[in-house]
Amino acid sequence: MGRSGGGGGEGSGAGGPGPGLRAHLGALLRAPPRAPLLLSVLLLGTYFFYCLSGPCAAARPPSQPAAPPATRAPQPPSWAPRPGRLLPAAAAEPEDPPEPEAQRGGAGTPGGGGLPLASSFGSRRFPQALIVGVKKGGTRALLEFLRVHPDVRALGAEPHFFDRCYNKGLAWYRSLMPRTLDGQITMEKTPSYFVTKEAPRRIHNMSQDTKLIVVVRNPVTRAISDYTQTLSKNPSIPSFQALAFRNGSSGLVDTAWSAVRIGIYAKHLDNWLQYFPLSHFLFVSGERLVSDPAGEMGRVQDFLGLKRVVTDKHFYFNETKGFPCLKKPEGSSRPRCLGKSKGRPHPHIEEHVVQRLREFYRPFNLKFYQMTGQDFGWD
Numbered sequence: 001m002g003r004s005g006g007g008g009g010e011g012s013g014a015g016g017p018g019p020g021l022r023a024h025l026g027a028l029l030r031a032p033p034r035a036p037l038l039l040s041v042l043l044l045g046t047y048f049f050y051c052l053s054g055p056c057a058a059a060r061p062p063s064q065p066a067a068p069p070a071t072r073a074p075q076p077p078s079w080a081p082r083p084g085r086l087l088p089a090a091a092a093e094p095e096d097p098p099e100p101e102a103q104r105g106g107a108g109t110p111g112g113g114g115l116p117l118a119s120s121f122g123s124r125r126f127p128q129a130l131i132v133g134v135k136k137g138g139t140r141a142l143l144e145f146l147r148v149h150p151d152v153r154a155l156g157a158e159p160h161f162f163d164r165c166y167n168k169g170l171a172w173y174r175s176l177m178p179r180t181l182d183g184q185i186t187m188e189k190t191p192s193y194f195v196t197k198e199a200p201r202r203i204h205n206m207s208q209d210t211k212l213i214v215v216v217r218n219p220v221t222r223a224i225s226d227y228t229q230t231l232s233k234n235p236s237i238p239s240f241q242a243l244a245f246r247n248g249s250s251g252l253v254d255t256a257w258s259a260v261r262i263g264i265y266a267k268h269l270d271n272w273l274q275y276f277p278l279s280h281f282l283f284v285s286g287e288r289l290v291s292d293p294a295g296e297m298g299r300v301q302d303f304l305g306l307k308r309v310v311t312d313k314h315f316y317f318n319e320t321k322g323f324p325c326l327k328k329p330e331g332s333s334r335p336r337c338l339g340k341s342k343g344r345p346h347p348h349i350e351e352h353v354v355q356r357l358r359e360f361y362r363p364f365n366l367k368f369y370q371m372t373g374q375d376f377g378w379d
């Protein structure tokens with residue numbers, strides 16, 4: 001499943017057959033008539049292959065109910081951010097994979113339950129809370145920490161419903177969710193929602209009571225982390241510096257590059273505030289999630305109206321990884337850190353490049369502190 005590096009797009013998985021499929025079907029239809037059975041089998045196989053391998057396929061529901069189209073709402077305001085320049089490699093990056101335990105057991109499997117019993121009790125509900133961003137902010141860590149809480153049931157994979165898969169309909173989206181009992185909260189995380197101009201309106205359309213969590217991180221470090229991810233998939237991309245500035249380091253900062261654009265938090269938040277009041281948001285510091293995970297989890301649990309169950313007893317600092325890890329993740333009794341793609345070393349970026357980006361972000365950061373009433377200390 002590809003990711004867009006933060007830019008939103010309408011789901012493309014449910015449209016008509018693409019050129020590849022048309023060519024394939026054409027070839028099959030020209031086959032000799034004496035092979036009707038083989039032809040039918042191939043046609044069916046081709047149909048299922050193309051239908052199920054689209055950008056929404058990683059989050060397939062256990063059964064496919066007839067999904068009514070999602071309700072239409074007024075067009076978004078014209079000033080909303082436009083999709084920026086994407087690196088080819090970024091567009092082909094795989095999703096943030098669910099952590100292994102989540103894949104094996106419960107709620108990581110779309111529609112699954114953590115315990116065998118959970119598969120037959122409770123009901124699938126729309127998420128009452130979403131982690132909407134930001135990409136490379138620490139969203140996977142937050143979700144895995146939250147899943148330890150017995151009153152949180154979360155989808156492990158990123159469903160990308162409100163950016164790429166919206167045309168699958170709200171019933172499809174709900175069918176992905178794990179079953180919950182009364183009093184439990186359903187959650188999912190898709191970091192690209194924060195920079196998708198249609199996402200706030202669509203989420204508001206699902207429920208205007210949705211609680212929204214945004215994990216934010218120093219935008220300069222975030223951009224380097226984003227670049228590191230792209231570089232890991234495609235080592236031949238240009239240097240960070242060449243991508244960050246329009247004409248080498250002497251030029252203007254290139255805000256069309258998604259790695260830069262995502263970090264202009266104030267601008268993206270402005271779009272969300274057209275639909276949700278500030279009281280619906282919790283801004284989690286990506287830095288404090290690493291330096292004081294229990295403290296930040298206390299704030300998150302309070303915001304979600306949960307008992308403070310996840311505390312410092314749940315974490316240990318793994319010296320080798322250099323990050324806090326869980327003593328007992330959901331569905332496991334063994335300690336576990338996040339996977340290799342989380343907390344990886346960044347390439348060295350020259351100080352003058354970092355400095356110029358810091359200066360670029362400063363006014364946007366100050367605006368963001370003002371809007372949220374929180375100083376994240378990035379300057």
Ligand SMILES: Nc1ncnc2c1ncn2[C@@H]1O[C@H](COP(=O)(O)OS(=O)(=O)O)[C@@H](OP(=O)(O)O)[C@H]1O
Pocket residue numbers: 096134135136137138139140141191224225226228286289290323324325337338341342343344345
């Ligand atoms: N406990 C723990 N373990 C490992 N990594 C941690 C942790 N807490 C936060 N982080 C930081 O999370 C960064 C990845 O962010 P995301 O999970 O939001 O990335 S993604 O958008 O879903 O790809 C990742 O970024 P990089 O350091 O650049 O790899 C980490 O810095």
